[in-house]
Amino acid sequence: MIPATVTGRARSGYRHGDARRNRQAPEHHTWSMMKFRCCNPKATSFEYYGDRGIKVCKRWLDSYENFLADMGRKPSPKHSIERIDNDGHYEPGNCKWATRAEQMGNRRAYKIREFCTKGHRMNPENTYIFPNTHRRRCRECFKNWHKNWYEGAQ
Numbered sequence: 001m002i003p004a005t006v007t008g009r010a011r012s013g014y015r016h017g018d019a020r021r022n023r024q025a026p027e028h029h030t031w032s033m034m035k036f037r038c039c040n041p042k043a044t045s046f047e048y049y050g051d052r053g054i055k056v057c058k059r060w061l062d063s064y065e066n067f068l069a070d071m072g073r074k075p076s077p078k079h080s081i082e083r084i085d086n087d088g089h090y091e092p093g094n095c096k097w098a099t100r101a102e103q104m105g106n107r108r109a110y111k112i113r114e115f116c117t118k119g120h121r122m123n124p125e126n127t128y129i130f131p132n133t134h135r136r137r138c139r140e141c142f143k144n145w146h147k148n149w150y151e152g153a154q
C-alpha cells in the first residue's frame with residue numbers, strides 16, 4: 001500500500017511502511033534529540049539536561065509511537081517541545097508543544113518551588129544551585145540519579 005503522503009524523496013529509494021515516514025517526521029526529530037540531550041554524556045547540552053537529572057520517561061524512551069500518541073503532532077514548525085516544570089522530566093503531563101515566545105513567557109513566570117517532583121522539600125540544605133545557570137536542583141534526586149547512572153553504566 002502506498003502511503004498517502006509520499007514526499008519528493010524518490011531518489012533515495014522507496015521503502016514502504018510507516019517506519020521510514022516516521023524517521024522523517026519533525027516529531028521524530030524532536031524525540032531523538034530529546035533522548036540524545038538527556039542520555040548521551042557527549043551531547044554538548046548534556047549539562048543542561050542529563051547532568052541536571054532531567055530524564056526521559058520510560059514510556060517515551062522505549063517508543064516513538066508512545067511519544068507521538070501522548071504529544072500529538074507539532075502544531076507548526078515553529079513549535080518545539082517544552083517542559084512545563086523546567087526541573088521536571090520529559091514525561092506525559094509535563095510536556096507540550098510551544099513556540100519560542102511562549103517558552104520565554106513560561107520562564108518569566110517560573111516560580112521557585114517548595115517541593116521537587118518526587119516530593120522532597122526544596123529547603124536550602126536539599127537544594128543545589130548550579131553556578132552557571134543558577135538553576136535549582138533537588139540534591140536527594142540528583143544523588144539518586146547519579147548513583148543509578150553510574151551503576152547502569154558499569
Ligand SMILES: [Zn+2]
Nearest residue numbers: 116120138141
Ligand atoms: Zn527530590
